[in-house]
Amino acid sequence: MLVAGAGLPGLAAAVALARAGLSVALVDRRPLAVPEPDPATWDARVYAISPGSAAFLRSIGAWQALPEERIAPVETMHIEGDRGAALRFDAYELAERALAWIVEERALRAALVEQVHDAGVHVVAPAAFASLAWSSVLGTLALDDGRRVSGRLVVGADGLRSWVRDAAGIVAEPRPYGQTAVVANFACERPHDGVARQWFRPDGGILAWLPLPGARISIVWSAPEAQAFTLSTLEPDALAEQVAEAGGRALGKLSCITPPAAFPLQFLRLPAVVAHRLALVGDAAHGVHPLAGQGVNLGFGDAQALAAVESARGSVGDAGAPILLERYARRRAAPVAAMQAVTDGLARLFGSKAPGFAMLRNLGLTAVSKFPTLRQALAQPALR
Ligand SMILES: Cc1cc2nc3c(=O)[nH]c(=O)nc-3n(C[C@H](O)[C@H](O)[C@H](O)COP(=O)(O)OP(=O)(O)OC[C@H]3O[C@@H](n4cnc5c(N)ncnc54)[C@H](O)[C@@H]3O)c2cc1C
Numbered sequence: 136m137l138v139a140g141a142g143l144p145g146l147a148a149a150v151a152l153a154r155a156g157l158s159v160a161l162v163d164r165r166p167l168a169v170p171e172p173d174p175a176t177w178d179a180r181v182y183a184i185s186p187g188s189a190a191f192l193r194s195i196g197a198w199q200a201l202p203e204e205r206i207a208p209v210e211t212m213h214i215e216g217d218r219g220a221a222l223r224f225d226a227y228e229l230a231e232r233a234l235a236w237i238v239e240e241r242a243l244r245a246a247l248v249e250q251v252h253d254a255g256v257h258v259v260a261p262a263a264f265a266s267l268a269w270s271s272v273l274g275t276l277a278l279d280d281g282r283r284v285s286g287r288l289v290v291g292a293d294g295l296r297s298w299v300r301d302a303a304g305i306v307a308e309p310r311p312y313g314q315t316a317v318v319a320n321f322a323c324e325r326p327h328d329g330v331a332r333q334w335f336r337p338d339g340g341i342l343a344w345l346p347l348p349g350a351r352i353s354i355v356w357s358a359p360e361a362q363a364f365t366l367s368t369l370e371p372d373a374l375a376e377q378v379a380e381a382g383g384r385a386l387g388k389l390s391c392i393t394p395p396a397a398f399p400l401q402f403l404r405l406p407a408v409v410a411h412r413l414a415l416v417g418d419a420a421h422g423v424h425p426l427a428g429q430g431v432n433l434g435f436g437d438a439q440a441l442a443a444v445e446s447a448r449g450s451v452g453d454a455g456a457p458i459l460l461e462r463y464a465r466r467r468a469a470p471v472a473a474m475q476a477v478t479d480g481l482a483r484l485f486g487s488k489a490p491g492f493a494m495l496r497n498l499g500l501t502a503v504s505k506f507p508t509l510r511q512a513l514a515q516p517a518l519r
Contacts, residue, residue: 136454137286139299141167144417144434145292146247150195151442153254157454160284161256164263169245177320178239179393181353183428185235186518188435200246207346208233210329217337218493224514237345259284267302274412288455289413295403297419303410309401309422315363316425317356319395321375324387326350339486341426342381354378355425357400367397400424402479409460414441421471424482429474440466
């Protein structure tokens with residue numbers, strides 16, 4: 136089995152498949168080596184890991200390898216509309232320890248890379264993909280350094296602009312949201328008490344403050360492109376002032392502790408996530424707006440589902456058999472479509488400046504806030 140791409144979902148897929156008893160090779164153009172942890176700094180890329188993803192990562196040995204002091208639980212989520220409507224989710228109300236766990240990318244990566252080695256995955260990196268050829272029984276990836284790697288199944292885990300997907304003839308063009316996400320970390324004057332905050336702004340932007348360990352937060356500000364460019368080029372003090380102001384100074388004064396990074400946002404829905412001896416996972420299979428912090432969680436869900444299908448294949452000897460690929464595609468169709476419908480719907484509803492929409496979206500938030508059962512129904516897919 137060949138996993139092409141070692142982002143977080145690719146790493147998790149490689150480990151889960153190897154732990155399911157398959158022989159796995161993992162290829163990426165970047166080296167897999169992990170930089171030494173630096174306790175004095177914080178990674179600007181952080182993820183809100185759902186309890187469902189945390190349980191999966193625990194099952195493959197990665198969650199327990201994370202340093203506890205670098206993880207922050209989200210105990211409450213407070214969401215505000217652009218006309219004063221508000222909605223609150225509480226872990227306690229949903230009978231969960233946390234709604235999500237905020238973890239740095241580099242910590243997740245280090246924990247997963249350790250498991251890749253521990254599970255006996257054959258690592259081929261750094262090497263970029265050069266060509267992909269299929270026979271009736273194998274997919275063979277030729278690499279730019281002349282090496283070739285083959286497998287009965289190729290797992291395309293190479294991100295939103297997947298080369299593997301193109302090479303397999305699955306045609307789909309990501310649709311830009313016209314927004315760029317600016318991420319950065321800040322020290323704050325007042326404690327955040329485990330509360331994540333999100334504001335849907337009148338300009339169509341969405342600002343999220345996520346708790347980090349100690350009196351620190353990480354922000355994701357999905358802003359119209361011109362504004363995002365301005366934000367990402369501000370001096371640290373000016374950026375901190377804008378972020379504090381945009382969040383109503385909910386945590387007092389902010390100071391920037393990690394310079395901003397910017398990510399253009401794109402939506403992607405595919406006609407198919409499997410083809411002859413190919414399964415797509417992670418952003419190669421779907422692109423979602425980060426407003427619900429679910430992209431990597433969907434990718435972990437793909438990795439978990441694929442490994443579950445493979446380990447329950449019984450008498451089907453061929454790991455790339457069409458029946459297994461169909462099972463995988465069926466398992467992922469509903470959860471991915473549901474998450475895309477919610478995140479894309481919200482991004483459009485709150486991004487629209489059309490008359491009437493502002494009232495509609497704020498009425499919607501208020502209505503949901505009044506019905507605990509509806510709140511629970513909305514939270515469940517994000518938790519799992
Ligand atoms: C601002 C922002 C905030 C986000 N926050 C969250 C969050 O809180 N929670 C959450 O769940 N998700 C979040 N996401 C989504 C998440 O970042 C993505 O879903 C996830 O990183 C996708 O991982 P991937 O491995 O599929 O793709 P990538 O991370 O793009 O990895 C692809 C891998 O393939 C390799 N590769 C690509 N092409 C080639 C090639 N030709 N040859 C060799 N190797 C190749 C690359 O080197 C890379 O290692 C956020 C996204 C953004 C933009």
